[in-house]
Amino acid sequence: MLMNLGGPSTLDGVEDFLTRLFSDPDLIPIPFQKYVAPIIAKRRTPKIKEQYAKIGGGSPILSWTQKQGSALEKLMDEISPLTAPHKTYIAFRYAPPLTEDTIIQMKKDGVKRAIAFTQYPQYSCSTTGSSLNELWRKSEIVDPEGSIQWSIIDRWPTHPGLIEAFTKHIEKSLLTYPKEVRDKVILLFSAHSLPMVVVNRGDPYTSEVAATVHAVMERLNFLNPYRLVWQSQVGPQPWQGPQTRDAILGFGEKGENNILLIPIAFTSDHIETLFELDLEYAHEAEKAGITGLKRVESLNDDPIFINSMANIVKDHLEKAKSGGFFSNQYLLRCPKCKKDSCQKSRDFFASF
Numbered sequence: 001m002l003m004n005l006g007g008p009s010t011l012d013g014v015e016d017f018l019t020r021l022f023s024d025p026d027l028i029p030i031p032f033q034k035y036v037a038p039i040i041a042k043r044r045t046p047k048i049k050e051q052y053a054k055i056g057g058g059s060p061i062l063s064w065t066q067k068q069g070s071a072l073e074k075l076m077d078e079i080s081p082l083t084a085p086h087k088t089y090i091a092f093r094y095a096p097p098l099t100e101d102t103i104i105q106m107k108k109d110g111v112k113r114a115i116a117f118t119q120y121p122q123y124s125c126s127t128t129g130s131s132l133n134e135l136w137r138k139s140e141i142v143d144p145e146g147s148i149q150w151s152i153i154d155r156w157p158t159h160p161g162l163i164e165a166f167t168k169h170i171e172k173s174l175l176t177y178p179k180e181v182r183d184k185v186i187l188l189f190s191a192h193s194l195p196m197v198v199v200n201r202g203d204p205y206t207s208e209v210a211a212t213v214h215a216v217m218e219r220l221n222f223l224n225p226y227r228l229v230w231q232s233q234v235g236p237q238p239w240q241g242p243q244t245r246d247a248i249l250g251f252g253e254k255g256e257n258n259i260l261l262i263p264i265a266f267t268s269d270h271i272e273t274l275f276e277l278d279l280e281y282a283h284e285a286e287k288a289g290i291t292g293l294k295r296v297e298s299l300n301d302d303p304i305f306i307n308s309m310a311n312i313v314k315d316h317l318e319k320a321k322s323g324g325f326f327s328n329q330y331l332l333r334c335p336k337c338k339k340d341s342c343q344k345s346r347d348f349f350a351s352f
Helices: 011-022 033-054 061-079 099-108 128-142 160-174 205-219 244-253 271-287 303-320 340-350
Strands: 002-004 090-092 113-118 149-153 186-192 226-231 258-263 292-295
Touching (some): 011 033, 061 090, 090 099, 099 128, 186 205, 205 226, 244 258, 258 271, 271 292
Parallel strands (some): 002 090, 002 113, 113 149, 186 226, 258 292
C-alpha cells in the first residue's frame, strides 16, 4: 500500500480534498475543527482551483504513483521471486483512492499480507503518522477480524538509493549553469513546513529532513553553498521557517542570482512543485531580478528511485521474517504527544 497525501485529479474534486485536509487534526490543528474546516475549505476552493487549472486541471500525483507502483511490482517480482507475485495499492489521505476504499478492495482481492509503505521519506506525525492513524481507524471498521496482516515502512530519509536519486538529479541540473558559476550556485532544499505547535511537540520531521539534506550534500562533497528552507505555510499560526519564498528573495537582495530549488521531501510532482515552486516563486524571483532560479526535476518514475523503492521493500521483507515489522523509531511517540489515537495505532501495528 503506497501511502501519500494525494491530490484532486480534477477541479471538481478540489473542495472535497480541502475539506478532508483541513479536517485532519494531525496535519493542521485548528480549534473547533469539525465546524471550521468545511468553512475554510469552501472559502479557499476558488483560489486553489485556479492553481490546479494552471498545472493542467488537477494533480498528477495519482498518475505518478500508479506508474511507480506498476514499476515496483515488476522489479519486486524480479529481485524477490520467493515473495512474488507482488501487487501495489494506493491509499491517499485526502483524495481518492482513500484508505478505507483501498482496504475494502484489498479484502475483495483476498490479500492476507500487506506492507504500508509511506511515500514520505521523512516521518512526521502530520503526514505518515496521520496516514497510519487512518489505516488503523479504517481497519477497525472494515476489517475488524484482522484478516490482513500488516507491517509498515514508516521512514527512509537516508536510504542510499534515495540519496543517489536526489544527487543525480542535482548534478544534472547544475550542468545547466555556466561552468564558471556552477560551484557557487546556492542549493536551496525546500520541504513542506510544519506548524510550530507540531515542531515543539517533538515531531522528528525537521531532524529527518535535515538528515536527508546532509546525506545528499555529503555525496556532493559539500561543493556548493546550501540551505534548508520550508514552504507551503497555511493560516496565521507560526510555522517552521525560514520560508522558501523569503529565502529566495533574501538571497536576491544580497546579490545572489543563481539558486537551485530542490524539493527534498517530495518524491512526485504535485501542486507544491508545479505551482508553488515553478510558477509562484519563479514569478516572484523574476520580478526581483533573479534570473538564475531553477528547480531540480522531481524523482517521479526515475529508474534509480524505483530501484531504491524495491530495495527498501525487499530489505523490509527480510527483516519482517524476524519480527521487524516497523522501524526502531516508530513506537517512540513525541515527548509532548497527548493523543490517544497515536498510541492506539501503534498498539495496532505492534499486535501483528
